[in-house]
Amino acid sequence: MPDWRKLVGEHLATLALDPQEREEVIEELAAHFDETFMDLRKRGLTEENATSRCLDEVRDWNSLRRSLQAARRKENVMSNRVTQLWLPGLLTFTLSMCLLQLTQSRPVVTREHLFILNGTVEIGRVFGHKPWILSWGHPPMAVVFIPWLFALPLVGALGAFLSHRAGGSRRAIFLSIIFPVVPFLATILLITPVILAFDRFIAHSPVPASIPVAALGLVFLPGVALLVGGLPMQLFIARRFGAGRVTS
Amino acid sequence: MIGAGTKRGTAELAILSVLEGGSLHGYEIAHKIERQTRGKLRFTLASLYPLLYRMENKGLVRGAWEVSGSGRRRRCYRLTAAGKKKLMPLRQEWSELFDALRQLAKVADA
Numbered sequence: 001m002p003d004w005r006k007l008v009g010e011h012l013a014t015l016a017l018d019p020q021e022r023e024e025v026i027e028e029l030a031a032h033f034d035e036t037f038m039d040l041r042k043r044g045l046t047e048e049n050a051t052s053r054c055l056d057e058v059r060d061w062n063s064l065r066r067s068l069q070a071a072r073r074k075e076n077v078m079s080n081r082v083t084q085l086w087l088p089g090l091l092t093f094t095l096s097m098c099l100l101q102l103t104q105s106r107p108v109v110t111r112e113h114l115f116i117l118n119g120t121v122e123i124g125r126v127f128g129h130k131p132w133i134l135s136w137g138h139p140p141m142a143v144v145f146i147p148w149l150f151a152l153p154l155v156g157a158l159g160a161f162l163s164h165r166a167g168g169s170r171r172a173i174f175l176s177i178i179f180p181v182v183p184f185l186a187t188i189l190l191i192t193p194v195i196l197a198f199d200r201f202i203a204h205s206p207v208p209a210s211i212p213v214a215a216l217g218l219v220f221l222p223g224v225a226l227l228v229g230g231l232p233m234q235l236f237i238a239r240r241f242g243a244g245r246v247t248s
Numbered sequence: 249m250i251g252a253g254t255k256r257g258t259a260e261l262a263i264l265s266v267l268e269g270g271s272l273h274g275y276e277i278a279h280k281i282e283r284q285t286r287g288k289l290r291f292t293l294a295s296l297y298p299l300l301y302r303m304e305n306k307g308l309v310r311g312a313w314e315v316s317g318s319g320r321r322r323r324c325y326r327l328t329a330a331g332k333k334k335l336m337p338l339r340q341e342w343s344e345l346f347d348a349l350r351q352l353a354k355v356a357d358a
Contacts, residue, residue: 028274028323035275058291064294071301164334190338 004033011061016069018169084168089179092159096180103147143217153229160233177230184218261338271326
């Protein structure tokens with residue numbers, strides 16, 4: 001008998017569903033092929049003919065893949081996006097902004113408060129409460145919030161955990177990790193064309209040269225810090241919980 | 249009054265009707281529909297599962313994995329309360345559609 005699970009799995013490898021859901025669909029369709037094949041064999045068809053008749057059930061695998069995706073995702077797409085991306089993303093963004101504010105102000109949090117806040121305040125004490133300024137002439141200069149960068153791995157790890165707990169795909173988890181820098185990136189991308197369009201009317205404008213430097217301090221470095229915490233967490237939970245998942 | 253979705257609903261009606269007798273897995277649904285309609289209505293795998301999943305999303309049927317006597321895992325579908333509720337008006341619409349078509353055929357013959 002052909003390995004139907006392998007065949008269906010190969011054709012639906014790019015089915016854009018959660019891994020668990022995709023496995024369920026593949027298992028179900030493979031079971032359907034199994035039943036059809038055995039029934040045809042019982043009716044006296046040769047293995048070759050039965051296989052050929054089974055394969056006739058799907059003329060266009062790409063079309064089936066699209067139909068399955070649309071059918072499975074249509075009703076759930078909003079709630080899945082909310083719980084797997086927007087909720088973890090907005091939570092980590094809010095937390096990262098609070099931490100940024102906290103590291104820039106005089107510590108008012110006592111040891112009785114949350115560990116993450118205490119840790120951030122301690123880092124703030126070590127590195128000071130003013131941002132580090134990396135200057136390449138006058139301007140451009142990058143403003144780097146060192147205590148904030150030290151706190152961001154925890155935020156990234158939290159984003160990965162929350163998205164994974166909600167059943168997020170690898171892509172959703174990744175986006176949840178880097179979500180706190182996405183608004184900065186979007187802002188920079190939005191204002192860049194405007195700045196460049198108006199820049200020719202301003203003599204010796206330092207603004208265009210400041211854009212990549214601002215991206216370094218507000219997007220690239222924080223993004224790396226978020227990934228430093230988020231990616232190991234993603235790897236850890238994939239190893240810890242991935243193998244134990246049981247389809248239901 | 250025949251609803252706009254009646255034509256599309258005939259496939260749904262076929263599935264809801266066979267599930268009225270109890271829970272079935274996908275292959276059994278297709279097989280039963282083919283047998284009961286003497287081969288006039290036939291679902292392929294490609295036409296059946298997207299429809300089943302849509303109906304599940306709409307809350308008309310519910311699928312759950314079951315293990316058969318031979319130890320094989322199969323996803324069996326059963327009607328939900330909403331599915332049962334939808335069956336009667338859908339039957340009515342289908343019946344009205346066929347009455348209307350019959351009337352048209354009579355006019356054309358006359």
